[in-house]
Amino acid sequence: MNAVEQEAGEVARGLRRRDPDLIDYLIQQYQYRLFRYLLMLTGNREEAEDLFQETWIRVLEKGHQYKRRWKFETWLFSIARHLAIDLRRRRQPQSLDALLQPDGTNRPLELEDNAAHSAFEQAFQGEEAASVTTALAHLPPSYREVLTLRFHEDMELEEIARVVDSPLSTVKSRLYRGLATLREWLKDIYV
Amino acid sequence: MNEDIHERALQLIDKMQVEGLTAEERDEVETHLESCAQCQRRARETELALRALRSAVPRFNAALALRTQMQVRVRAREIYENATRMRALWVSCALSWILGVVSAPLVWRGFEWIGHRWALSRAVWMTGFVLFWVVPAVVAAAAIAWQQARGAVTSDE
Numbered sequence: 001m002n003a004v005e006q007e008a009g010e011v012a013r014g015l016r017r018r019d020p021d022l023i024d025y026l027i028q029q030y031q032y033r034l035f036r037y038l039l040m041l042t043g044n045r046e047e048a049e050d051l052f053q054e055t056w057i058r059v060l061e062k063g064h065q066y067k068r069r070w071k072f073e074t075w076l077f078s079i080a081r082h083l084a085i086d087l088r089r090r091r092q093p094q095s096l097d098a099l100l101q102p103d104g105t106n107r108p109l110e111l112e113d114n115a116a117h118s119a120f121e122q123a124f125q126g127e128e129a130a131s132v133t134t135a136l137a138h139l140p141p142s143y144r145e146v147l148t149l150r151f152h153e154d155m156e157l158e159e160i161a162r163v164v165d166s167p168l169s170t171v172k173s174r175l176y177r178g179l180a181t182l183r184e185w186l187k188d189i190y191v
Numbered sequence: 192m193n194e195d196i197h198e199r200a201l202q203l204i205d206k207m208q209v210e211g212l213t214a215e216e217r218d219e220v221e222t223h224l225e226s227c228a229q230c231q232r233r234a235r236e237t238e239l240a241l242r243a244l245r246s247a248v249p250r251f252n253a254a255l256a257l258r259t260q261m262q263v264r265v266r267a268r269e270i271y272e273n274a275t276r277m278r279a280l281w282v283s284c285a286l287s288w289i290l291g292v293v294s295a296p297l298v299w300r301g302f303e304w305i306g307h308r309w310a311l312s313r314a315v316w317m318t319g320f321v322l323f324w325v326v327p328a329v330v331a332a333a334a335i336a337w338q339q340a341r342g343a344v345t346s347d348e
Binding site: 039057061133 | 240
């Protein structure tokens, strides 16, 4: 058993015991990554904060379902994703079909361009924040999501497919399209 | 034919970032980039886009993590207390069932005696015996259902 598996085993045992000290540690460990993922997924800071809290409560409640053969972040992000979908389903029940097929023309996880731009502008910092926020605001959430998992989280394509609960071919197609759209937007900005 | 070569190079530039390349593909794209300014520009734009994406760091409110840790502890306490209550309820149900089974012949005779003493019909004292058995179980089941419903509501909140 290697160190990663051993750590996953300890996490699984702690989650089965609903050990709050372990969850404190996990929150500290994954806070930025989870928040960044939720922000990319929702495009809304308040929603991302609500979902952040809900995700950790769900980790406590459903911890016994975590299996040590999974990477903890893969399980964590898929919980967060399900909660984000549930939240949207409660708020916009009419767009449920579109929500489950995020590549469709209707994009319920996406905000209006101005609102999304403003949300990302408030949420991100960094050298090229202004350009990136503009580009991100124009990307469909399903593209933002896979781009974050691939290029921020450095997840393998199979892990991304597990998180987003989609076939590998869909993940690849979203990544290629997302990358092309991002490049197009940033190209215009830098010119 | 020339278009095809560029098209292939552009695909490999994206594939390099998304899926990674084999050694042969890497050689192929590198050789092409050495002599093609247009594809070089595309490769640079791709790298720039990804660098910009990676440089985007969310502003994180540290109070959110503290608030969440506190909420998790409160919820953990609730779950623990709920589980303790449920355990006590199940133990008392099990004890009451064992006691009921053990004492059944005695209770049957008791109801029979009361029936004779008060000149009740057989159906009446037998119904009394059945109720004596059923009512505590129904009350216990209702209590457990209520506890579980309360737990579910607290969990939703």
